[in-house]
Amino acid sequence: MARRRKSDCPIHFALRIFGDAWSLLVIRDLMFKERGSYTDFLRAEEGIATNVLAERLARLEGQGIIVKGAGRYRLTRKGIDLVPVVLEIIAWSARYDPDTAAPRAFVRRLRGDKQGLTAEIRARLEEERRRRS
Amino acid sequence: MARRRKSDCPIHFALRIFGDAWSLLVIRDLMFKERGSYTDFLRAEEGIATNVLAERLARLEGQGIIVKGAGRYRLTRKGIDLVPVVLEIIAWSARYDPDTAAPRAFVRRLRGDKQGLTAEIRARLEEERRRRS
Secondary structure, X not given: OOOOOOOOOHHHHHHHHHOEHHHHHHHHHHHHOOOXXXXXXXXXXXXXXXXXXHHHHHHHHHOOOEEEEOOEEEEOHHHHOOHHHHHHHHHHHHHHOOOOOOOHHHHHHHHHOHHHHHHHHHXXXXXXXXXXX | OOOOOOOOOHHHHXXXXXOEHHHHHHHHHHHHOOOOOHHHHHOOXXXXXXXXXXXXXXXXXXXXXEEEEOOEXXXXXXXXXXXXXXXHHHHHHHHHOOOOOOOHHHHHHHHHOHXXXXXXXXXXXXXXXXXXX
């Protein structure tokens, strides 16, 4: 099968998978907001359109980032491995956005104990993943 | 002035700034590829269109992520602070992309000594920033 990739750059690889705002917001909801159903995603404050949401969910599922079961989506191991990416984005935004909604205690923990916080979030998501699979 | 933001979520904040593939590829070029001119960006293997490139550069400059001087763009402090985000994306892609172009030695270092590698890249970029400002 001919490969049609424009580049094997690791940033490009990642961006083709989750490099649009809506995909990463879906991943965020699954990591932090205990939202997991189609309706939950639609209710997110940013206001995603149903057709866009359906397309993003299908893409993320096709890429093995999320799986669906019993009407709810959850992160796979590959999706859970995005926790460090998302945490670094939160840290950067908390630093530069004067109106950030990132909880202060969370940001303090992220600055002082990134490894511990990462491990804790991963453990919670792994637990959810096992419980539902 | 009325605020018109849909959400103060830190992920959403970041995505409005660099949450599209081209913006992050420009940031990548400035971090790792010693590309800094308009023509350099155009030559990147992913093939960005000139109008898209011009729009992204203007946006990144408006957000204070990059500045232009002497015909070259460079990362500001705010842009350099994205190094950890980009490194986590590289680590994730190196893990899941069998065809990754990420150099092995780089990935090994990233896994074994993320802090040291981050500090080294930051120092190089800070040095460039100072030299050109």
